[in-house]
Amino acid sequence: MADQSGERYRRQCQTLMAWVQAMQAGRTFDTYFLSHGYKNIALYGFGDMGEMFIKALTGTEIRVLYGIDEKQVPVEDIDVYRPGQNFPPADCIVVTPTFAFEEIKNNLAGKTDIPLVSMDEVICSA
16 A cells, blocks of 8 residues: 555656646646647546646636546536546546556546546646
């Protein structure tokens, strides 16, 4: 268990470092979404990273339509669904717990046709 927790925090730290580097270089996340034709997105994971990601998209053309999270606690007046529920349409689902991207992708396989994107991909491609 401790090894998984350590890996989780290591991956989150890597993600945050890449995020800071992107910001320092003047890159914004909306460029990634617009280049892929994504304007209406959903977020999987509404922890600290998810909340910060929503704030980073403020003032852009990108709309966070809803969230997906086990805890199902609304954030910023955005509806939150549990992973087993049916999701409304969205252009993509951004997975904020990047350490668990493959597991989440496998869990949602067959439950939705909405493309899944790791937050790391968004950050590194912005």
